[in-house]
Amino acid sequence: MILDExxxxxxxxxxxxGPSTVALAVAVSDAGGMGFLATGYGRVETMRxxxxxxxxxxxxxxxxxxxxxxxxxxxxxxxERYLRQLAPEERRYGSELGLPRDDDxxxxxxxxxxxxxRPPVASFTFGCPSDEEIARLRAAGISAWVTVTxxxxxxxxxxxxxxxxxxxxxxxxxxxxxxRDEGDGEELTLxxxxxxxxxxxxxxxxxxxxxxxGASLAAVLVAGAVAAQIGTAFMLADEAATHPxxxxxxxxxxxxxFTRAFSGRQARGIVNRFQSEHSALAPRAYPQIHYATSxxxxxxxxxxxxxxxxLWAGQTHSLAPELxxxxxxxxxATDARAALSRTTERFQR
Amino acid sequence: MILDExxxxxxxxxxxxGPSTVALAVAVSDAGGMGFLATGYGRVETMRxxxxxxxxxxxxxxxxxxxxxxxxxxxxxxxERYLRQLAPEERRYGSELGLPRDDDxxxxxxxxxxxxxRPPVASFTFGCPSDEEIARLRAAGISAWVTVTxxxxxxxxxxxxxxxxxxxxxxxxxxxxxxRDEGDGEELTLxxxxxxxxxxxxxxxxxxxxxxxGASLAAVLVAGAVAAQIGTAFMLADEAATHPxxxxxxxxxxxxxFTRAFSGRQARGIVNRFQSEHSALAPRAYPQIHYATSxxxxxxxxxxxxxxxxLWAGQTHSLAPELxxxxxxxxxATDARAALSRTTERFQR
Numbered sequence: 001m002i003l004d005e006x007x008x009x010x011x012x013x014x015x016x017x018g019p020s021t022v023a024l025a026v027a028v029s030d031a032g033g034m035g036f037l038a039t040g041y042g043r044v045e046t047m048r049x050x051x052x053x054x055x056x057x058x059x060x061x062x063x064x065x066x067x068x069x070x071x072x073x074x075x076x077x078x079x080e081r082y083l084r085q086l087a088p089e090e091r092r093y094g095s096e097l098g099l100p101r102d103d104d105x106x107x108x109x110x111x112x113x114x115x116x117x118r119p120p121v122a123s124f125t126f127g128c129p130s131d132e133e134i135a136r137l138r139a140a141g142i143s144a145w146v147t148v149t150x151x152x153x154x155x156x157x158x159x160x161x162x163x164x165x166x167x168x169x170x171x172x173x174x175x176x177x178x179x180r181d182e183g184d185g186e187e188l189t190l191x192x193x194x195x196x197x198x199x200x201x202x203x204x205x206x207x208x209x210x211x212x213x214g215a216s217l218a219a220v221l222v223a224g225a226v227a228a229q230i231g232t233a234f235m236l237a238d239e240a241a242t243h244p245x246x247x248x249x250x251x252x253x254x255x256x257x258f259t260r261a262f263s264g265r266q267a268r269g270i271v272n273r274f275q276s277e278h279s280a281l282a283p284r285a286y287p288q289i290h291y292a293t294s295x296x297x298x299x300x301x302x303x304x305x306x307x308x309x310x311l312w313a314g315q316t317h318s319l320a321p322e323l324x325x326x327x328x329x330x331x332x333a334t335d336a337r338a339a340l341s342r343t344t345e346r347f348q349r
Numbered sequence: 350m351i352l353d354e355x356x357x358x359x360x361x362x363x364x365x366x367g368p369s370t371v372a373l374a375v376a377v378s379d380a381g382g383m384g385f386l387a388t389g390y391g392r393v394e395t396m397r398x399x400x401x402x403x404x405x406x407x408x409x410x411x412x413x414x415x416x417x418x419x420x421x422x423x424x425x426x427x428x429e430r431y432l433r434q435l436a437p438e439e440r441r442y443g444s445e446l447g448l449p450r451d452d453d454x455x456x457x458x459x460x461x462x463x464x465x466x467r468p469p470v471a472s473f474t475f476g477c478p479s480d481e482e483i484a485r486l487r488a489a490g491i492s493a494w495v496t497v498t499x500x501x502x503x504x505x506x507x508x509x510x511x512x513x514x515x516x517x518x519x520x521x522x523x524x525x526x527x528x529r530d531e532g533d534g535e536e537l538t539l540x541x542x543x544x545x546x547x548x549x550x551x552x553x554x555x556x557x558x559x560x561x562x563g564a565s566l567a568a569v570l571v572a573g574a575v576a577a578q579i580g581t582a583f584m585l586a587d588e589a590a591t592h593p594x595x596x597x598x599x600x601x602x603x604x605x606x607f608t609r610a611f612s613g614r615q616a617r618g619i620v621n622r623f624q625s626e627h628s629a630l631a632p633r634a635y636p637q638i639h640y641a642t643s644x645x646x647x648x649x650x651x652x653x654x655x656x657x658x659x660l661w662a663g664q665t666h667s668l669a670p671e672l673x674x675x676x677x678x679x680x681x682a683t684d685a686r687a688a689l690s691r692t693t694e695r696f697q698r
Contacts, residue, residue, distance in 0.1 A: 009696070151602070169538060169540075170538060171537075171538045171540065171541045185604065186604035186605060186606060186664070188520075188664055189518060189519060189520045189538035189539060189540070189558075189559070189664065190538060190540055191518075191520065191538070191539055191540055191558075191559065191565055191568060191569075192520045192559045192663075192664035192665050194565075195561065195562060195564065195565050195665050195668060196602070196664075196665060196667070196668070198564075199668060209538075209540075210538065210540065210541045212544065213544060215544065215547075215571060215572050215573055216540055216543075216544050216572055218571045218572075218692070218696075219540060219568040219569065219571045219572035220540075220568065221692045221695075221696065222564060222567045222568045222571050222688050222689060222692045223564050223565055223567075223568035223688075224564055224688075253500070253545070255534065255535035256535060257535060314541075315535070315537055315538065315541035315545075316541050316544050316545060318545070319544060319545070319548060336696070337696060337697075339571050339572075339573075340571060340689065340692060340693050340696065341693075343567070343570045343571045343689060344689050344690075344693060346570075347358070347567075347570065347685070347686060347689065348686075
């Protein structure tokens with residue numbers, strides 16, 4: 001299993017829309033963890049180029065994340081009402097709303113590039129590939145990992161032949177990665193999800209959600225994970241392309257919450273002006289809202305206005321270290337071992 | 350410190366309104382954990398009698414939990430509207446709504462009984478006693494523990510002289526135990542809360558929330574807790590007075606959610622008919638709604654109708670063991686040690 005090749009059970013979370021870079025993935029892989037490319041919003045040829053760039057820069061294992069296209073159904077009236085509410089934001093940022101278009105991500109194209117380029121791992125978010133698709137990837141020597149948010153999704157991924165599941169607790173920053181986006185189910189915390197999935201599914205579990213330090217890494221391993229997929233602890237890494245205004249908000253204690261305001265899909269971000277003013281009316285309509293707000297967010301980023309774009313963050317963002325990614329990996333591993341030893345000693349008196 | 354006297358870092362959560370019994374507390378204390386009395390809805394003299402009964406039955410440490418009275422402000426119009434919505438429930442259960450009265454819990458009386466009876470530990474829910482009150486308890490040789498749901502509450506408890514804080518993650522069953530009940534703050538998961546509080550407060554942390562097995566006990570210890578306060582794993586213990594219809598629902602996977610439908614205060618329960626029909630309109634008005642729905646709930650319990658009363662449960666309720674409480678304690682401790690050893694071995698290859 002590819003996970004056995006890692007020196008440290010640390011997988012860098014793919015952080016689409018900003019923080020993820022090839023340099024970050026290289027640094028994490030070279031440090032003995034596993035770097036990850038986030039091609040969520042990328043184009044097929046960008047993904048191919050990044051895989052080649054990453055492969056040329058490290059001999060260690062790495063992964064590539066792809067968004068699985070979902071249902072196109074959404075409430076057009078709700079979307080129109082929401083876009084009308086956003087009109088003052090156009091004036092504020094001197095930028096027009098984008099078209100609330102459907103996704104044109106080329107799913108078949110992504111799968112072909114994966115088969116051709118053969119990254120060691122491909123992970124999937126927002127859905128589970130079919131059993132045929134997973135079989136194709138595995139035939140190409142690629143480990144297929146599926147992101148899940150409840151035990152039933154993990155069971156489905158197992159039935160379809162996935163190699164591992166990434167179990168994402170509700171403390172995670174960014175988009176909820178599960179198959180559905182109804183918002184009517186129970187959101188499980190990482191600890192609850194690990195224990196419930198452990199008893200329902202035989203696949204290796206990779207824990208994701210708000211892991212900012214070594215003690216929480218050790219805790220999820222003890223709770224049954226074989227490794228952790230970590231975003232929060234890498235948000236302030238030197239190699240992350242996290243926007244400076246975003247970095248500034250991440251450093252301090254500040255509440256996070258779920259919102260559809262930026263993308264039309266539930267995601268956890270630090271509560272800022274845009275998020276608190278617009279979350280109530282924001283409809284479930286991904287990727288339509290993502291494309292509609294895209295120019296506003298770009299404009300707010302250009303101005304360094306942290307109140308106008310998405311500040312994705314896990315609940316523990318204020319604990320994120322500011323270090324080169326290599327040092328983050330080593331610190332996480334060292335502190336995790338220390339937390340394990342300390343607990344073992346105290347427990348065995 | 351009293352926690353050092355425990356053979357196992359396992360504290361039975363006080364489960365007011367049903368499951369908690371003196372027999373359960375005795376069994377947990379005798380097994381090397383710490384049993385707890387839940388006097389949340391009790392009367393002062395009941396508490397005194399239970400403390401005496403418990404003390405006569407075990408020589409081991411135990412604790413007593415008390416609700417701290419809060420603000421009496423609530424929206425009377427919203428309460429009246431909610432009670433009108435509940436009228437069909439009166440016909441269904443052949444039982445009239447109770448008066449939405451204010452609490453008559455005798456806070457001063459509880460404190461006096463604690464000072465007189467001197468249980469080893471007194472814990473507090475729904476608020477933090479004043480520094481004078483905590484000083485009185487400590488002068489009587491009682492350890493004062495305060496339940497918190499965010500790092501700021503933990504800091505306040507520390508400033509007022511508490512001996513430890515019980516950090517309650519959002520996965521916990523039953524009432525949210527923090528100081529405020531506004532429902533507008535960020536609800537933190539147990540792992541996030543442990544790490545954030547660990548960096549903000551020097552008191553010993555006792556982890557609470559959805560701990561149903563030894564692996565999650567070990568995980569919270571690794572994440573910085575000195576012990577865990579465990580309700581979920583004891584809900585099906587032989588000595589718990591959990592209603593048979595409640596037990597039946599606990600055994601199977603079923604979503605839980607927060608609701609004010611039963612008590613007017615946020616609490617996590619398995620979603621049943623009453624909870625799904627009434628949560629949307631239920632106002633923030635504790636204990637008024639608690640007293641108003643009390644006869645309906647009693648009547649539903651008498652009929653064994655699990656759709657008519659509160660099914661408090663942590664997110665992992667389906668993992669709860671059905672054993673004598675002593676065996677639950679021993680299993681949790683054994684499995685926690687095993688999870689620690691397994692992780693240490695794998696991590697140190």
